[in-house]
Amino acid sequence: MASSHGNSHSEAAKMEQIITEFYAKSLHIILESRTPYMSSRNYSGEQALSSPSSSSSSSSSVRPRDKWFNLALRECPAALENLDLWRQSHLEPMVVDVILVQRPLDCEPVKCSPKRDLVRNLSLKERYPYCWNYEQEEYGCEAKSEKIIERWVVQYDSRKIRDTNSGSRRSSSNTLHSLYKKSMLLLRSLYVTVRLLPAYKVYRNLNSSGQIRSFALTHRVASFAEPFTCREEAAMQRFGFTPVDTACGRLCLSVLYCSSLSDVSSESSTPMSPQLIPDYVGSPLTDPLKRFPSLPVTGSVAHAFPPSSSFSRRHSWSFDHYRASPPSVSFSPSPTYSEPRALISNQSSCFPPTIMPRYPPETSLVYKKDTSFDEYSPAFSPSPSSASPSLPIFIPGSHHSKPLLQSESAPFSERTAKLANSPAFRNKLNMPLRGFESGSSKTDKTRGFMEAGTAVEKFSSLGKDDARQYSEVKISSSSSSRSFPDDFDDSDFPCPFDVDDEDVTDPGSRPESFDKNVPLCEPHAPGGLFPMKKSQDAAVGALVQMFRKAPPLRQDNSNSVKFSQACRPEIWSNSSQEPHQPSKGQASIQRDDSSSVISSGHVTSKTTTVALEELQSYREMKNLLLGQGSKSHM
């Protein structure tokens, strides 16, 4: 520093040391209250993740570091890490950006870990650009949105030596004391201030109760600031601490902060879900591999998110709310975040609240189906016959996906509900069912499927007219081709498949595609995704049902896609309810609602990841089925 050359070296050195320590302490104070201590369930500050034990406990012993400015702080590895880098920086300005990362919830902490490591290993400068960009990188996380919610700037403005020489010499020791004292005061007010800014609420939220959040806090320490856009800047407020004058400069500390973070800091934000969904759905074409990393996760949703995590939630009210009036909660087109979460917690299901954006087991299936097929296996390629013109969205081959759909209670249920409501359908549907049932009762999967296929065919022939009639129904409800056993008395509800069949247009294609699909279908068991939650028997029963009813694959693609994109949260909550839903009446009501919601959705494309996930889940189902299905039903 310039100052070190001027006055007596010791004084200057001391001053510089004070300033350096001031930087360090400031950083420590800031990061200590912005990097959540991690539990494994709550992914937030990347750096903090690695040090779960760190910040929550304060040791009683006084470390040398604590003596600086007489302020003993909790451990904060994130700060220490940056400090080491910073000490070599010779009092460059220090810019600490606190970044709010919002991400779709399917991004697992585990998956993120490589990134974290990378970050750690990078030098400061390298890290900077990296941090900035990482949202676009693969890492298996869906695209995240990052927002700088606070920018702290610690800065030492040194005056030119000649300006200061005269004055500073006379009272350097006084000045030092004064500097030190004022720094202490400044740091104390910093300490209080960081807790009063909106970002602190986010931090507390992240720390509270181990919930899984769709957002996280991370930070970036650099010696320069990436300028904000005008718009960003306009949204921020500035608080400048009064600079501390030193012998040859001034120590400045200021913060730009977002004054409203209400969307995040308050439990849950409605705005978040819509943002996340599009990202989540994504376009496979542009970035087909992007979601691969998430594959393993889907299979083991239950494991990834221990049920316990969902219970700690603060807002117990949602629970009640849910129970009391499920339809209203789950089906509103734009649910708030909290609701889905609440649902989750209530059900004691394994999914974390955050899951919503990620596929709830059931939803995910639907989703996957639609999205995955094309890329995934040629066998599933849409049947040549084109969809009826009136329904451009609809993919003709969609019926193929049906068997896959089976496991998902929600989607079909909606559809079933619709169907059930329409008398014409009912009548027609029943027939195929019969045949279906008999065939499927044997749990011979292949056979069951085959039969199902034939049934479908018949069906479709029967129902062509109706199908047209109900085309709207199909669209809206298509995602839910399968009825859940609970909802409709059972198996008889054969038909959603016929319904959607637009296949009408192309009956011939169906059987063929069907056959191809069979292998895929096998693995598919209803309990696959959440076998743990259901009783074994129930799971097996459900599985059998599904098989019996299995419609041709693919039928619903278009619809389900829409579904997933537009109303994932609803769907999810909807579907997740199913397994636990005792009353059929309620369930059916919900379905209706949801189906109507569905129709409002937009079409989206599938992703490879989704396909893979789906495949995996099918495998699991298959295993389950093989292992247990035969026992209980033979």
Place this chain on the structure above:
Amino acid sequence: MNCEVCQLKELEVEHFEIREVLRCILHTIVFHRALGLVRPKDVDLELFEITYVQCGDMELEKKIDEKIEQFISWVEKHPNKKSQIILSFFEVKNKQPSWFTHKTERLQWEQWYINLNVAQHPKAHSGKSHNSKVVVDPGESALEERMARRAVLEASLHEVLFQIIKFVNEKKDHVPPIPNLEGVVWFPHEITIPSSSDSAFGMDMIKRMLQTGHPTMLS
């Protein structure tokens, strides 16, 4: 000696909020004046979404709580009054002995005036937890009003805390040198509440004015 005075914005509080509000303000001020080694302790208010900082010293906490209790009981005897709590920091100096004065003298170098306007809500409402309140008055409008008022108070309290921070930032020169003694964490201070008789309180204020040489604002 230079005595800086900070008049904090008046807060409209209900009886049951006094405790939290005062704790929050007093601890925040003292924390800023605790230049000895402190291990800060974060405290979340129950009634408001605010986190304040304590020095983490039991003695201090106890002392402040005692004063608050005294104040609350004073408020109960004197309802519907604006009231003031004064937190003063002083240095203790040995004075040249003379026939008139004590050997030591308190030199005040800073005074904080905390102004509260305790609302007249009947005590029935002042259950400690707002849950009970909800039960007490189920009327939705009343509840909403209460929530709105609470929000206003929270914002005001926030403002007061920032007022403290700003004051601390702007006025640093008058703060005495850091006490060197081991174990001395904060500057000597005193919390003054209105005493049981108003006249005595007035006298106290006058004495204070004389002592510091600063006209202080009497409410």
